[in-house]
Amino acid sequence: MPELPEVETIRRELEPKLVGRTIQEVRIKKGSRLLRDTVSAATLQRNLLGQKIVALGRRGKYLIFTLGSGDFLLIHLGMTGRLFTAKQGEPAPVHTHLRLSFKDRDLLLIDPRTFGRVFWIPAGRLAAHSVIGSLGPEPLDPACSTSRLADQFARRSIAIKAALLDQAVLAGVGNIYADEACFRAGVSPLRPAKSLTPREIQALLRGLRRVLSASIAAKGTTFRDYQWDAGKSGDFIGKLKVYGKAGQPCPKCGAKIKRKVVGGRSTCYCTRCQK
DNA sequence: CTTGTGCCCTGACCGC
DNA sequence: TGCGGTCAGGGCACAA
Numbered sequence: 675m676p677e678l679p680e681v682e683t684i685r686r687e688l689e690p691k692l693v694g695r696t697i698q699e700v701r702i703k704k705g706s707r708l709l710r711d712t713v714s715a716a717t718l719q720r721n722l723l724g725q726k727i728v729a730l731g732r733r734g735k736y737l738i739f740t741l742g743s744g745d746f747l748l749i750h751l752g753m754t755g756r757l758f759t760a761k762q763g764e765p766a767p768v769h770t771h772l773r774l775s776f777k778d779r780d781l782l783l784i785d786p787r788t789f790g791r792v793f794w795i796p797a798g799r800l801a802a803h804s805v806i807g808s809l810g811p812e813p814l815d816p817a818c819s820t821s822r823l824a825d826q827f828a829r830r831s832i833a834i835k836a837a838l839l840d841q842a843v844l845a846g847v848g849n850i851y852a853d854e855a856c857f858r859a860g861v862s863p864l865r866p867a868k869s870l871t872p873r874e875i876q877a878l879l880r881g882l883r884r885v886l887s888a889s890i891a892a893k894g895t896t897f898r899d900y901q902w903d904a905g906k907s908g909d910f911i912g913k914l915k916v917y918g919k920a921g922q923p924c925p926k927c928g929a930k931i932k933r934k935v936v937g938g939r940s941t942c943y944c945t946r947c948q949k
Numbered sequence: 950c951t952t953g954t955g956c957c958c959t960g961a962c963c964g965c
Numbered sequence: 966t967g968c969g970g971t972c973a974g975g976g977c978a979c980a981a
Contacts, residue, residue, distance in 0.1 A: 675974065707958085735975080753974055754959075769959085787958040789975060805976095832952065841976085849974065898961085898973075938954075939974065 676751045676900050678813070678846030679889035679910070681735050683902045684757055689730045691759055692739075692781065696726045699775035706771040707788040718794050721745060722774065734809045734845030744797030748805070752789025754899045758782060786899075809845040813882050818844070820876045827867040827875065834870060834878070835863030836937030847882065849939050850895055853917045855882035862948040863941050864934070888913060916942040 676684070700722045702715045709715060726742035737757070739747040751757065759779045760766075766773055772783035772792065783792070795803050810826070811818035826843050827834070837843050838852040847855070856863045858881030861874050870878070889895055894908030897918060901907060915925050920933030924944040933942050 677975095750975085752958095752976080785958095786960070787974095789958070791976085830951085836952090839975085940972090 675753055675848055675850065675897065676755065676894070677735060677848035677851055678732075679851070679886055680894035680900050680902070680908065681732055681737060681751065681846070682890050683894045683908065684751075685730055685732045685737055687902050688757065688759070688781070691779065692727045692776065693730055694726065694728075695776040695778070696742075697722050697724065697774050697776065699723075699773075701773040701775075703771040706792075708771045708783070708785060708790050708792045710791060712791060713794040718792070721794055722747065733806055733812070734841055735848070736806065738800070738806075746793075746795040746797075746800050748791075748793035748795060748803075749783065750791045750793075750805075752785060752787065752791065754787040755783065755785040755790035756899070756901050757784075758901070758903045760904065808842055810841060810843045811845065813844050813847065813879070814886060818879070820872060820879055823879060824870075824872055824875050827870055830867040832867055833863060833936050834861060834865050834867045835939070835941055837867040838878075838882075839937055839939065844882075846886075849941075850897070850914070850917045851882065851885055851889070853942050854885045854915060856943060856948060857881075857916045858885060860948055862945075863936055863943050916944065918942065 700719045702719060727739055728742055729740035731738040735750055737749045741747065760782050762775060762780055766782060767784055769786040770782050770784050774781040800806055827837060830837050835852050835856060838847050853863065855878055859874065859877035861878055889910040892908055892910040893902050894900060895910040896907035897911060916931055919931045920942050922931050924931055924947055927944065927946050929944055929946040931942055932945055933940060
């Protein structure tokens with residue numbers, strides 16, 4: 675489940691390998707669900723062929739390829755999406771949906787469960803595009819302030835965990851880091867968002883930033899499917915405090931970690947440490 | 950506007 | 966060994 679740290683890790687891995695290279699061949703899996711209603715395979719193919727990758731950016735969980743034409747290729751990895759390079763001529767693994775060939779290597783997009791998505795966005799239309807335009811601030815951006823978050827939470831009665839998962843509130847936070855941030859802030863994920871005090875929101879943002887930064891440094895969390903390169907796992911799983919640890923002792927107080935579905939997602943927390 | 954629910958999809962895992 | 970059932974969850978459609 676690639677979240678902000680995992681997508682950022684993939685971005686950093688691919689940037690030096692792809693920027694400056696020109697797309698020489700485009701292969702799209704027939705009827706790939708990743709394109710859905712966003713762009714036709716023929717249009718995508720036509721618009722990518724011969725284009726140079728001039729930048730590789732990230733916004734939330736979206737990877738943003740800037741092309742020489744000024745247009746953008748957006749990739750969201752969903753739950754099981756993987757993106758890495760392979761030697762030319764190397765056989766594509768099953769569930770390869772997109773293969774871009776460059777002078778020295780190929781880029782493969784593999785996604786068994788097809789929760790991922792691919793978008794093509796014309797030049798100048800990135801910020802106004804529906805998926806990018808509706809995103810909240812980057813949690814690691816200094817401009818993302820406690821007061822801004824407080825404004826967002828003030829009118830929400832949903833659980834703080836659900837609010838953290840809302841990409842319009844904060845971009846890039848998923849199930850793992852929402853749970854970890856709540857634990858580090860000592861805040862129960864069940865609390866209504868608007869019940870948090872400014873002090874608690876500050877602790878939450880600080881905890882979130884710390885866990886995101888530490889995870890990026892460890893190349894992300896490999897819980898199940900995520901890899902930042904072929905066969906390469908992230909190391910942050912050993913640093914997780916509560917996520918996926920239901921029934922195990924809380925690392926702070928030793929009480930048994932509880933699991934509950936919040937906002938439709940499995941949520942792990944300590945009822946003693948998190949109030 | 951808000952909030953909650955169900956669906957998409959495949960593979961890993963479990964119990965029999 | 967095989968096989969059916971369950972679960973994982975990001976984003977979106979949809980209903981209230």
